[in-house]
Amino acid sequence: MMNESVNFIMVGRKKRLRRFILVTSFLAVIAFALCCAMLMLGNTIYPVSDVIGVLLGQEVKGASFAVGIIRFPRMVAGVFAGFAFGVAGTVFQTMLRNPLANPNVIGITAGSSAAAVFCIIVLQASNTIISIASVVGGLATVLIIFLLSKGTSFSIGRLILIGIGIQAMLNAVISYLLLIGQQHDIPTAMRWLSGSLNGAKMESLYPLIITVLIFAPVIFALGKRLDLLELGEQAATSLGIHTDKTRLALIISSVLIIALATATTGPIAFVAFLSGPIAKRLVGVGFSSLIPAGLIGIILVLASDLIGQFAFVARYPVGVITGILGAPYLIYLLIRMNRKGDL
Amino acid sequence: MNNTSVSENKQLLIPRNFIKVLILSIVLLGICILASLAFGSRTVGWNELMNGLFHPDVQSHGANVVRQRIARTVFSIMCGAALGVSGALMQSVTRNPIADPSILGVNTGAALFVVCGISFLNIGTASQYILLALAGAIITAIFVFGIGSMGSGGATPLKLVLAGAATSAALSSLVMAIMIPRSNVMDQFRFWQVGSVGSGNWDSISTFIPFLIVGILIALFTAPALNALALGDEVATGLGVRTGTLRLVAAFGGVLLCGVTTALAGPIGFIGLLATHIMRLVIGPDLRYIIPMSALSGAIILTISDVFGRILGSPGELEVGVVTAFIGAPILILITMKAKMRAL
Numbered sequence: 001m002m003n004e005s006v007n008f009i010m011v012g013r014k015k016r017l018r019r020f021i022l023v024t025s026f027l028a029v030i031a032f033a034l035c036c037a038m039l040m041l042g043n044t045i046y047p048v049s050d051v052i053g054v055l056l057g058q059e060v061k062g063a064s065f066a067v068g069i070i071r072f073p074r075m076v077a078g079v080f081a082g083f084a085f086g087v088a089g090t091v092f093q094t095m096l097r098n099p100l101a102n103p104n105v106i107g108i109t110a111g112s113s114a115a116a117v118f119c120i121i122v123l124q125a126s127n128t129i130i131s132i133a134s135v136v137g138g139l140a141t142v143l144i145i146f147l148l149s150k151g152t153s154f155s156i157g158r159l160i161l162i163g164i165g166i167q168a169m170l171n172a173v174i175s176y177l178l179l180i181g182q183q184h185d186i187p188t189a190m191r192w193l194s195g196s197l198n199g200a201k202m203e204s205l206y207p208l209i210i211t212v213l214i215f216a217p218v219i220f221a222l223g224k225r226l227d228l229l230e231l232g233e234q235a236a237t238s239l240g241i242h243t244d245k246t247r248l249a250l251i252i253s254s255v256l257i258i259a260l261a262t263a264t265t266g267p268i269a270f271v272a273f274l275s276g277p278i279a280k281r282l283v284g285v286g287f288s289s290l291i292p293a294g295l296i297g298i299i300l301v302l303a304s305d306l307i308g309q310f311a312f313v314a315r316y317p318v319g320v321i322t323g324i325l326g327a328p329y330l331i332y333l334l335i336r337m338n339r340k341g342d343l
Numbered sequence: 344m345n346n347t348s349v350s351e352n353k354q355l356l357i358p359r360n361f362i363k364v365l366i367l368s369i370v371l372l373g374i375c376i377l378a379s380l381a382f383g384s385r386t387v388g389w390n391e392l393m394n395g396l397f398h399p400d401v402q403s404h405g406a407n408v409v410r411q412r413i414a415r416t417v418f419s420i421m422c423g424a425a426l427g428v429s430g431a432l433m434q435s436v437t438r439n440p441i442a443d444p445s446i447l448g449v450n451t452g453a454a455l456f457v458v459c460g461i462s463f464l465n466i467g468t469a470s471q472y473i474l475l476a477l478a479g480a481i482i483t484a485i486f487v488f489g490i491g492s493m494g495s496g497g498a499t500p501l502k503l504v505l506a507g508a509a510t511s512a513a514l515s516s517l518v519m520a521i522m523i524p525r526s527n528v529m530d531q532f533r534f535w536q537v538g539s540v541g542s543g544n545w546d547s548i549s550t551f552i553p554f555l556i557v558g559i560l561i562a563l564f565t566a567p568a569l570n571a572l573a574l575g576d577e578v579a580t581g582l583g584v585r586t587g588t589l590r591l592v593a594a595f596g597g598v599l600l601c602g603v604t605t606a607l608a609g610p611i612g613f614i615g616l617l618a619t620h621i622m623r624l625v626i627g628p629d630l631r632y633i634i635p636m637s638a639l640s641g642a643i644i645l646t647i648s649d650v651f652g653r654i655l656g657s658p659g660e661l662e663v664g665v666v667t668a669f670i671g672a673p674i675l676i677l678i679t680m681k682a683k684m685r686a687l
Contacts, residue, residue, distance in 0.1 A: 148676060158680070160505065164675075168445070169668055171668070172668030175665065176661065313524075327510075327516055330513070334490055334506055
């Protein structure tokens with residue numbers, strides 16, 4: 001009898017593991033295909049052999065510049081930013097136990113954006129300073145929002161409302177800065193309102209790449225505990241987790257990677273918000289959906305960028321496409337949550 | 344006999360502080376008007392101020408500056424009054440303490456329609472702006488209320504705010520999508536996007552007046568019924584109020600006022616929130632008094648914010664939309680922190 005039920009659980013676990021591996025590898029294949037498409041497609045379409053040649057460092061006429069200098073950094077920026085948005089968004093959604101709690105809604109990206117726009121327009125600062133400022137801005141905003149919403153008892157509703165209030169102030173700052181800005185600074189700064197991979201340069205990508213490579217593994221290592229945190233404060237404590245320390249480590253790592261991603265590409269709307277729920281639905285329960293969420297982030301960013309580049313007469317930055325794709329889902333989610341009375 | 348006691352009762356029903364608050368507000372508004380006329384990139388002295396106002400034959404530079412500022416001041420008073428009344432109406436229709444046009448995404452809806460108008464229909468005149476912005480505001484408001492009031496519990500603040508934020512996000516992506524290929528529209532739009540009363544002139548004032556009068560009349564006529572609505576739908580129905588019609592009319596008045604203001608001055612946030620809440624704190628919840636007083640306090644707040652913007656941004660100016668966001672958002676946060684969680 002005992003044996004049978006253990007068997008039953010084992011079978012279920014194996015089934016879920018198989019599904020997890022299948023889904024993850026499937027997503028990885030799609031992401032890889034999109035990476036290849038990013039490198040090959042453009043005004044001139046280069047064959048695979050040329051692209052591989054360029055990546056191996058050979059000199060291919062024409063392709064060396066188009067693929068090596070323009071398309072490759074663009075692809076890398078999309079991959080790392082998408083990954084960062086996907087993973088960090090999922091961390092926030094899981095930790096706060098609410099799919100609506102994503103960096104856009106609670107004002108982190110607005111903080112990063114405001115700091116970055118300030119550096120661009122007022123200080124005319126270099127890229128490094130802009131990155132640092134946007135990280136500091138993002139962290140400071142999170143800190144302020146969490147402190148204000150702590151009050152007598154923490155609640156996600158309060159957090160969201162306060163986040164929206166702070167966001168309103170930061171957006172006022174951004175609008176004002178855009179207004180006083182010089183005409184030639186405006187396009188650079190506009191990127192901070194919608195998110196774009198345009199003009200990504202390899203040397204300005206290193207901070208993002210290094211931060212993601214360091215902190216994403218930290219988040220993955222804490223993934224198991226994150227899932228336990230979702231069970232609730234008391235359950236997690238009784239399972240032997242330092243809830244405060246875990247939460248702090250997760251928040252700092254997520255905010256760091258998301259702020260740097262924002263610093264590099266601007267706030268690409270809704271990627272952080274969409275990746276988690278899609279990943280959860282695909283993977284099912286039982287396994288941490290962080291890695292699939294990161295892959296979905298990559299897929300969303302790269303696919304939207306390809307759509308923005310080639311689907312219309314005008315070229316749209318990636319943030320506009322993800323915004324148009326993501327907003328209806330957000331509204332659908334709200335309607336569903338309202339119907340169920342989850343809010 | 345009976346009649347006198349009723350009228351005595353009515354006397355008693357006037358909020359205790361009402362007369363004091365009314366006098367204080369009028370004095371404050373007077374000071375704000377003078378400040379608005381006097382301050383700016385060129386500060387004008389008392390003598391010149393008086394010359395500009397009352398001696399049309401004096402032609403000094405300062406007097407002319409004052410005359411230039413009259414239209415702007417009148418315009419900001421009207422915008423403030425409209426936004427204050429609109430806030431009071433929206434809050435009582437939704438029975439929700441934080442209903443404000445900027446939070447409900449109405450501004451973005453108006454913005455989308457205006458941008459469409461600029462880029463596809465080549466609009467340019469004030470009345471065309473108004474019609475489009477109004478249409479956008481009304482459609483967005485209906486949409487946001489619709490989503491926010493689904494499910495049990497009706498339109499709670501949290502649901503409304505989230506519905507507003509989501510709709511705003513969706514609409515602003517569309518605005519970006521329309522704007523990005525057209526750099527001339529972008530240039531026109533970024534000045535509209537920050538609310539400012541600096542564009543106020545006698546033309547826009549005369550376009551504004553009929554809408555303002557209609558809106559305020561609606562507000563004053565619906566006020567007694569809205570008082571009943573504050574007790575709950577059942578009680579209001581029991582008192583003989585047609586709640587559906589009332590909501591529709593009052594909400595129309597609110598959206599009309601904020602839509603027209605947004606069209607003429609651009610999105611100015613949080614005035615409705617601030618004006619109504621201050622008045623509710625001082626004179627209590629009776630809407631028959633709150634509505635006119637919100638108009639007054641809205642006018643004061645907007646005018647003083649505009650003066651601050653001009654002083655802080657000197658020699659240029661800090662647009663009033665930025666100033667009100669900075670004063671208003673902390674108030675929103677305070678309301679949130681004070682509110683009991685169940686009420687959210």
